[in-house]
Amino acid sequence: MSYLCLENVVKTFNKTEVVKKMNLEIEKGELVSFLGPSGCGKTTTLNMIAGFLEVDGGKIVVDGKPVHLLPPNKREMGMVFQNYALFPHMTVFDNVAYGLKLRKVSKAEINQRVLEALEMVRLSGYEKRYPKELSGGQQQRVSLARALVIKPKVLLLDEPLSNLDAKLRQEMREEIVGIQKKVGITTIFVTHDQEEALAISDRVAVMYEGRIEQVDTPAAIYNHPQTDFVSRFIGEVNHIQAEVMESNDDQPCKVSFDGYQQVLSHHVPKGVLSEFYLRPEKIQINLENNQGLKVLVERKMFLGSKTRYIFLNNNQYLFADISNTVFNPDQIKEGQEVLAVWNPEDLLPVKK
Numbered sequence: 001m002s003y004l005c006l007e008n009v010v011k012t013f014n015k016t017e018v019v020k021k022m023n024l025e026i027e028k029g030e031l032v033s034f035l036g037p038s039g040c041g042k043t044t045t046l047n048m049i050a051g052f053l054e055v056d057g058g059k060i061v062v063d064g065k066p067v068h069l070l071p072p073n074k075r076e077m078g079m080v081f082q083n084y085a086l087f088p089h090m091t092v093f094d095n096v097a098y099g100l101k102l103r104k105v106s107k108a109e110i111n112q113r114v115l116e117a118l119e120m121v122r123l124s125g126y127e128k129r130y131p132k133e134l135s136g137g138q139q140q141r142v143s144l145a146r147a148l149v150i151k152p153k154v155l156l157l158d159e160p161l162s163n164l165d166a167k168l169r170q171e172m173r174e175e176i177v178g179i180q181k182k183v184g185i186t187t188i189f190v191t192h193d194q195e196e197a198l199a200i201s202d203r204v205a206v207m208y209e210g211r212i213e214q215v216d217t218p219a220a221i222y223n224h225p226q227t228d229f230v231s232r233f234i235g236e237v238n239h240i241q242a243e244v245m246e247s248n249d250d251q252p253c254k255v256s257f258d259g260y261q262q263v264l265s266h267h268v269p270k271g272v273l274s275e276f277y278l279r280p281e282k283i284q285i286n287l288e289n290n291q292g293l294k295v296l297v298e299r300k301m302f303l304g305s306k307t308r309y310i311f312l313n314n315n316q317y318l319f320a321d322i323s324n325t326v327f328n329p330d331q332i333k334e335g336q337e338v339l340a341v342w343n344p345e346d347l348l349p350v351k352k
């Protein structure tokens with residue numbers, strides 16, 4: 001059995017199910033993120049795990065013990081919120097010490113553990129400051145220290161970096177993962193930022209309308225999306241259609257994108273058209289021979305390390321992101337006709 005298990009967990013608000021029979025297993029020490037659009041039920045799920053909301057059905061099991069009927073302070077969970085939720089009238093030391101005082105830990109031990117926790121988040125020497133005397137990043141680190149000092153079984157973070165600017169966000173996410181790995185604590189990290197989720201997680205649970213659509217490693221989520229929602233939500237995709245020329249079980253499957261013929265390793269049903277997604281970075285330009293999809297270069301945009309090309313084929317736009325070290329963008333001009341090519345393995349089937 002996994003360390004943290006959600007079994008058919010349900011939450012209903014005003015007769016609407018906002019979390020629908022959710023199942024999830026998380027291993028000890030794993031960092032799993034909940035990724036999904038606003039309103040899909042991320043915070044609600046986290047609050048049920050923490051005990052701030054009751055479940056309306058199902059079970060939550062931690063380390064072999066059901067916890068869903070226990071009050072929050074008996075669940076041994078540490079929580080970090082988007083808005084830090086520090087006590088403004090208490091010093092940094094007292095904020096971090098709070099949970100230990102509630103648990104009647106001795107003064108000497110409180111002192112030692114608070115100083116250790118502050119050292120871990122690189123805030124030694126800030127004990128006497130008040131929250132308003134700290135930057136946003138520092139306040140979030142106090143809040144992380146406060147969550148970790150009680151040595152929780154599970155760490156729950158609800159969009160902890162949303163209030164920070166882009167650069168600090170990146171630094172803080174590295175720091176959080178560093179601490180998480182060092183402590184080895186089982187963690188759920190809620191975010192609606194896909195890059196953040198892909199960058200930090202052991203596994204990502206992509207949520208949509210109260211359900212987990214797919215839970216997998218970041219690479220599997222990106223390269224092998226299992227549902228239509230995951231294909232479109234993670235990264236960007238072009239939507240393209242091919243005519244299936246040949247599709248017999250004992251022969252390779254041949255398709256044609258407006259004359260650009262490709263052989264697929266898997267079979268798609270023979271019909272008039274078959275639909276695929278194709279990521280912009282999987283497209284290349286062919287100037288060597290006559291293989292490829294004929295497209296008009298509508299626009300090219302220099303983006304530093306890469307160039308984004310907007311191609312047009314039969315009134316359909318196609319976006320391509322091509323590294324400038326692989327292809328020098330000066331070789332082609334807007335208004336020119338070129339051939340776009342890709343590997344058939346990079347075509348993601350559209351799941352209906």
Ligand SMILES: Nc1ncnc2c1ncn2[C@@H]1O[C@H](COP(=O)(O)OP(=O)(O)OP(=O)(O)O)[C@@H](O)[C@H]1O
Pocket residue numbers: 013014018036037038039040041042043044045192
């Ligand atoms: N206390 C409540 N009463 C009624 N409806 C609620 C309550 N809390 C949340 N909801 C609804 O439940 C759904 C899920 O909300 P939740 O806060 O879990 O979303 P979220 O995924 O965390 O979104 P966000 O990314 O915006 O934080 C939403 O439709 C929301 O309006």
Ligand SMILES: [Mg+2]
Pocket residue numbers: 042043044
């Ligand atoms: Mg939320």
